[in-house]
Amino acid sequence: MTVESVKPETPPAVELREPPRAGGGVPVLGHGWKLARDPLAFMSRLRDHGEVVRLKLGPKTVYAVTTPALTGALALSNDFIIAGPLWESLEGLLGKEGVATANGPRHRRQRRTIQPAFRLDAIPAYGPIMEEEAHALTERWKPGETIDCTSESFRVAVRVAARCLLRGEYMDERAERLCVALATVFRGMYRRMVVPLGPLYNLPLPANREFNRALADLHLLVDEIVAERRASGQKPDDLLTALLEAKDDNGDPIGEQEIHDQVVAILTPGSETIASTIMWLLHMLAEHPEHADRVRDEVQAVTGGRPVAFEDVRGLRHTNNVVVECIRLRPAVWILTRRAVRDTELGGYRIPSGADIIYSPFAIQRDPKSYERNLEFDPDRWLPDRVKDIPKHAMSPFSVGNRKCPSDHFSMAMLTLITAALATRYRFEQVAGSKDDARVGITLRPHDLLVRPVAR
Ligand code: HEM
Structure with missing residues (x-):
């Protein structure tokens, strides 16, 4: 057979399938009531209906993707952008010109501006601040007193992000104000998301006034910092200098509004996600004392008893695996959305232009098809000889592709250091009144976690 005799074949036109419809919808609300009532269970059960599943949320058809491979394909494809009701409501409150909500050339330009501040080789410069804040936390807490994990975790998350990325002495006092403003804004945004009462939020009620004051203070603070x-x-x-010096595609300085929205767009995802993860880490330390002890032992072996430092993080393998396993079971970012910009497909299923697509890292990271003893807290599943059994994209808490979180290295370094500092100094117990069930909001976190540190 000669090469010439082989006729180039046109690939057969693949017949795209219509994704199956998820069962259990009701008239008018469709699946919306199930999603609102128990979102984590609902999103987790969708995998039983298919790889891509159609849902009705009110009058709207939404597509859910349920396998690791297809969530990876979705995140890596140019056929999908950041858009949809969640993003639109966030834009209304936090600004339209920041990196988290931009698309296309503006997004690519903004990523180029912020990326250097998060590169692996930029992180050691933040080490001293991360260390200081981690140890300050253990100093603030006294054995036997009750720790309100929500406010304490929020506080350290905001302080680290603000002090590392917007450097300057003045940040100490500002970090405290940012902390109060962001905590109130997130609480209010969550309420507006789950109970969308529209104009009722404009009434001069105390809760609305408090929300509006906090939102105004957040924007004012950012203006003051700039x-x-x-x-x-x-x-x-630092990142603030990078933003102030940034040029648009014509080589002109970027506008004031964009600088402002960029600072907000970095501080807001940066604080809520880290704070939620620290809460789950405290919960894990209290609920799995055997792993808390292993962390303490590892830290002592690496440091020889001196206070843990940023340079030690690379040697803290088990502590790192504990953080990863905690994020697997309790991912702060539990749901993600995209919108199709053209008629396209996922896994051979037809996705029409304009369709909204959702998927849940929470459901993906607990899938029994990807994880043996999927609900068990087992940090050793991340050891090199076991990790190879985990399918690609089954653990992507920072996402992949062009929207991947820029802060994955920054976040992992900070979380590992904080876990090491906490477990070395204290054991933790939950106290009466603590509510450790998951509260599903913009992020996933415990309802109201209260712990007591016990000196080691
Ligand atoms: C985006 C997770 C911490 C800044 C994202 C995305 C995920 C994520 C999943 C992608 C969203 C999407 O695909 O739609 C997390 C987790 C964190 C964390 C789990 C900590 C445990 C941070 C921190 C910062 C940050 C500390 C900043 C200080 C951002 C920004 C984006 C983003 C600016 C938007 C990127 C873009 O759209 O290009 N994050 N994040 N994140 N994250 Fe994070």
């Missing part, structure tokens, strides 16, 4: 940096004439090597 103005003060400009007035100082200083240009430290």
Whole structure:
């Protein structure tokens, strides 16, 4: 057979299938009531209906993707962008010109601006601040007192993000104000998401006033931070300088609104996600004392008894696996959405242009097809000889592709260091009144976790 005799074949046109419809919808609300009532269980059960499943949320058809491979394909495809009701409501409150909600050329340009601040080789410069904040937390807490994990976790998350990325002495006091403003704004945004009462949120009720004050203070704080940096004439090597010096595609400085929205777009995802994860780590330390002890033993072996430092993080293998396993079972970002920008397909299923697609890292990371003893807390599943059995994209809590979280290295370094510092100093117990069930909001976190540190 010669090469010439082989006729180039046109690939047969693949018949795209219509995704199956999930069962259990009701008239008018469709699957919306199930999603609202128990979102984690609902999203987890969808895998029983198929790889891509059609849902009715009110009058709207939404597509859910349920396998690791297809969530990877979705995140890596150019046929889908960031858009949809969740993003639109966030834009209304937090600004339209930040990196988290932009698409296309603006998004690519913004990622180029912020990326250097998060590169692996930029992280050691944040080490001293991360160390200081981790140890300050253990100093603040006294053995036997009750710790309100929500406010304490939020506080350390905001302080680290603000002090590392928007450097400057003045940040200490500002970090506290940011903390109060962001905590109230997130609480209010969650309420507006789950109970969408529209104009009722404009009434001059105390809760609405408090929300509006916090939102206004958040925007004011960001303006103050930007103005003060400009007035100082200083240009430290940080994210704020990168934003202030950024140029648009024509080489002109970017506008004031974009600088403002960019700072908000980095601080807001940066604080809520880390805070939620620290809450789950505290919960894990209290509920799995055997792993808390192993973390303590590992830290002591690596440090020889001195306070744990940023440089130690690389040697803290088990502590890192504990953090990863905690994120697997309790991912702060539990749901993600995309919108199709053209008629396309996923796994041979037809997805029409304009369709909204959802998937849940929570459901993917607990799938028994991907994980043996899927609900068991087992940090050793991340040991090199076992990790190879885990399918690709079955553990992508920071996502993949062009929207991947820029802060994966930053976050893992901070979380590992904090876990090491906490487990070395204290054991933790939950106290009466603690509510450790998952509260599903913009992120996933415990309802109201209260713990008591016990000196080691
Ligand atoms: C985006 C997770 C911490 C800044 C994302 C995305 C995920 C994620 C899954 C992608 C969203 C999507 O695909 O739609 C997490 C987790 C964190 C964390 C699990 C911690 C445990 C942080 C921190 C910062 C940050 C500390 C900043 C200080 C951002 C930004 C984006 C983003 C700016 C938008 C990126 C873009 O759209 O290009 N994050 N994140 N995140 N994250 Fe994180």
